[in-house]
Amino acid sequence: MNLPNKLTILRIIMVPIFVFFMLTDVGGTANKWIALVLFVVASLTDLLDGKIARKYNLVTNFGKFMDPLADKLLVCSAMICLIEMDKLAAWIVIVIISREFIISGFRLVASDSGVVIAASYWGKFKTVFQMAMVIVLIADLGGIFDVIGSIFVWIALVLTIISLIDYVWKNRQVLTQGGM
Known part of the structure; x- marks a missing residue:
């Protein structure tokens, strides 16, 4: 290994x-x-x-x-x-985790058709902001960091949605040709 x-x-x-x-x-x-x-x-x-x-x-x-x-x-x-x-609203986590399930399912369907769906820049940005959000929320330093944490939550949420739309749009042929 x-x-x-x-x-x-x-x-x-x-x-x-x-x-x-x-x-x-x-x-x-x-x-x-x-x-x-x-x-x-x-x-x-x-x-x-x-x-x-x-x-x-x-x-x-x-x-x-x-x-x-x-x-x-x-x-x-x-x-x-x-x-x-x-420290984080459940509905936000549900949206973020739902995106992960959707993309994972999408990748499974694509792999059955021999198509590999690579990570996009939107997906990478999403991951970076989610990790930054988690770090700021765990640290819980108060003051301006509460504002930064809130901003990171919203940016992570928006990037989650954008990256989902980007993956689906760029790979929409998987839905039409992947036996669905």
Whole structure:
């Protein structure tokens, strides 16, 4: 197993540990900071594994499948925890997670037809803003950071919708030719 795939597995392993620190009181006030560090490190492995895989031609089918799944697990778990902590509205998380299910389904239909749907820039921007949003909301520094957090929530939501429309529009032939 190559390094990018090991980083992807590490990110997946970090998710339940991150959730544990987000939702328990085991470490007291340190929990927030432990969870924040875990989320940032896990997010950085996402950036790193892709760069390494492309630079050293280590792209694998495992990585193509598991890397986006690991990202979804990390970000969606964080957002669900933020609902529990009253820091994020459930309807926003439902919209964001719904987009992930729709795109995943779209990719499955496309792969049955031999079509690979690559990540778009809109999707990458969406992921960056979702991760930034989660970081700001977990840190919960107050003051101007509350405003920044709110702005990031709305930007992440808008980018989620734009990236969904972009994926569907650019790949609409999958719906007409993919046996649907």
